[in-house]
Amino acid sequence: MNISFILPVFDDWDAVVFLLKKIDDNLLKVKANFHIYLVNDSASEAKNIEKIGQIKRTKISSIEIINLKKNLGHQSAIAIGLAKAHEINPSDFYIIMDSDGEDNPAHLEELIQLASEKKTHAIVAQRKTRKARPIFKICYFFFRIIFSLFTGRKIDFGNYMILPKTIVSKIILESELLQSLPATLLLLKSPIFRLPTKRAERLSGDSRMSFTSLVKLGITHILVFGDTVFTRVFILSSSVFFLTCVLIVYGVFIKFFSNSAPPGWASSFIAPLSLVSINLLILSLMAVFLRKGHRTTEGASVEKATREFIKDITPTSQK
Numbered sequence: 001m002n003i004s005f006i007l008p009v010f011d012d013w014d015a016v017v018f019l020l021k022k023i024d025d026n027l028l029k030v031k032a033n034f035h036i037y038l039v040n041d042s043a044s045e046a047k048n049i050e051k052i053g054q055i056k057r058t059k060i061s062s063i064e065i066i067n068l069k070k071n072l073g074h075q076s077a078i079a080i081g082l083a084k085a086h087e088i089n090p091s092d093f094y095i096i097m098d099s100d101g102e103d104n105p106a107h108l109e110e111l112i113q114l115a116s117e118k119k120t121h122a123i124v125a126q127r128k129t130r131k132a133r134p135i136f137k138i139c140y141f142f143f144r145i146i147f148s149l150f151t152g153r154k155i156d157f158g159n160y161m162i163l164p165k166t167i168v169s170k171i172i173l174e175s176e177l178l179q180s181l182p183a184t185l186l187l188l189k190s191p192i193f194r195l196p197t198k199r200a201e202r203l204s205g206d207s208r209m210s211f212t213s214l215v216k217l218g219i220t221h222i223l224v225f226g227d228t229v230f231t232r233v234f235i236l237s238s239s240v241f242f243l244t245c246v247l248i249v250y251g252v253f254i255k256f257f258s259n260s261a262p263p264g265w266a267s268s269f270i271a272p273l274s275l276v277s278i279n280l281l282i283l284s285l286m287a288v289f290l291r292k293g294h295r296t297t298e299g300a301s302v303e304k305a306t307r308e309f310i311k312d313i314t315p316t317s318q319k
Contacts, residue, residue, distance in 0.1 A: 001032040002091040003112065003162075008039045008077035009099045013047035015203040019097075020055050020063065022105040027059040030112055035089055036063040038099070039081035041071055046314065053316035065314040072178075072309060075220070078159060079177040080309060083302045086168050088313075095162045096181065101203030103160035107195065114193060115162045122167055122190050124182075125160035125197040136214065143218045150232055151225040153186045157194060161185075172302050176224045180217075183224035237280045244276055 005023070009016055016038065027034060040046045046065045053063070066081055078096055085094065093115050097103040107125060114123045147155050159181055163171070167190050171177055176184045185192065222229055 001093070001116075002089070003032050003034050003093045003095060004085045004089060004091040005034065005036045005095045005097065006039065006078060006081040006085060007036065007097050007099045008041050008074050008081065009046075010071070010074070010077075011042045011044075011047075012099045012204065015100050017048050017051050017055065018203040019099060019101050019105070020052065020057070020060070022101070023097075023108065024055070024057040024060050026105045026108045030059070030109055032059075032092075032112070034060045035085070035091070036060055037081050037085045038063065038065045039077040040065055040067045041074070041077035049314065049316060063316045065316070067311040067314060068309050069311045070309065072305075074159075075180050076178045076305065076309075078181050079172070079302050080306050082168060082177075083172040083306045084310060084313075086165075086172060087306075091165065093162050093164055094168050096159050098159060102200055103158075104198055104200035106200070107197045111162045111195060114195060115164065118191075118193055119164055120166055120191055121164070121193045122185055123162045123193050123195055124157040124185075126157050126194040127199050128196045139214060139218075147218070147222055150222055150229045151186075152228065152232075153225070155182055155186060155221065157182055160197070175301050177302050178305060180221045180224050183221045187224055240276070241280045244274075244280070248274065 007016070007019075020036065023036075038046070038052075046067060049065070052065075055063075066084055068077065068080065072080070082094060082096070085091070093112070095108070095111070097105075103125065111123050111125065115121070144155060147153070161181075167185075167188075171181075171184055171188060171190070174184050174188065176187060
């Protein structure tokens, strides 16, 4: 059994050295051949290559660094790394992990065991607890609600997962993979099994994820379901807009054809409804432009991105 790891790296090279050792230690009981692909998304030379090559490892057969020509972002790095690994070394399963160490390697054996049993399922790590700032927890809570309302799907997992080759061969054909792995997995309606896991501590440095980056990531996840989102926003906006127009007409009728309304009531009634109507019209237009912008990225296939943005592949010394 061959298993490939895809780890996107953005200047977390110190953490990578520790993480690779932890990965190897947690694979001792698993009978398989393991290959590691580090996707260098920092647009600079990979660091600690010598240290990575000198890691004493028992289970990991090879470690290669896929250098990108420029910083493309976390999700695009995962997509390109997954596609390239599938091209040069087709494996039975593919494990995607973040390189900062927060995706706990202690769960690897259980993930692989479940993947072997549920051969056609994606086994995703679902964090039971989140050690994060209160503002992040609040935003994540509302993001999940908004995501569910706009897409009709439930998202409660991140990038840490193991995928069988049957799913990988399909998912790398989807351009949306360049935007979000979890959302694309939901878009394909792939069978998913959730494994509750514990989050580990960062192995080195601090998180570079800003509030703006979190919001942008959330919007990107939602836009993977562009057609569904646009349809739902259009129906909601149109329905409320129509209702608002009816109420405005009713208010005008009361003002000019009825003596029962108190003075100033119609004006106070019509003004806020008009404001609501205008805002909903703007929301509908935003949905149109966002969808149009999303469609322009659909031509950027994963295969094309793999050809254009991989600079080279650097092998490290064998074990």
